[in-house]
Amino acid sequence: MPTEEFAKAAILRCGCFQGDRLCAGAGTKSLKGLKKILFTLPTRMVFEVKILDCTDDRLDIDFHYCPLVAAWQSQGAGDEQIARLCDIAMQGDRGIAKSFGCTLEPGETIANGHDKCEIRFKRLS
Secondary structure, eight states: OOHHHHHHHHHHHHHHHHHHHHHHHHTSOOHHHHHHHHSOHHHHHHTTEEEEEEOSSEEEEEESOOHHHHHHHHTTOOHHHHHHHHHHHHHHHHHHHHHTTEEEEEOSOGGGTOSSEEEEEEEOO
16 A cells, blocks of 8 residues: 555544544534534634634634644645645544544645635535
8 A cells, every 4th residue: 555545544544533532522423512622722722723613514614823734844845745744634634524424625725825724524414
């Protein structure tokens, strides 16, 4: 199995594991529960999070800072490599979404040169 494919699969499994723990801690699969348990004040401060909308079935957030992108840049990674690394890292978020019965739909990303990451959790029908 190629390294990138292996990394994506491993990080997705890790995200599912974390998501299952978050669901148990929240006591619900509601995205309101995910917001409450995952997007605490320290998390919102580190990632400079703006919560745009939150219902049981949808959570729209924007991150205005990504410590991973900053670290990769400081290590000399180029734009294309950072975009690939970001896609791999977001498998963890996709795993969390899966545990909550949702999909993760990223829009603009810092890794692709935008000033924010648009993260949208949506309940599967």
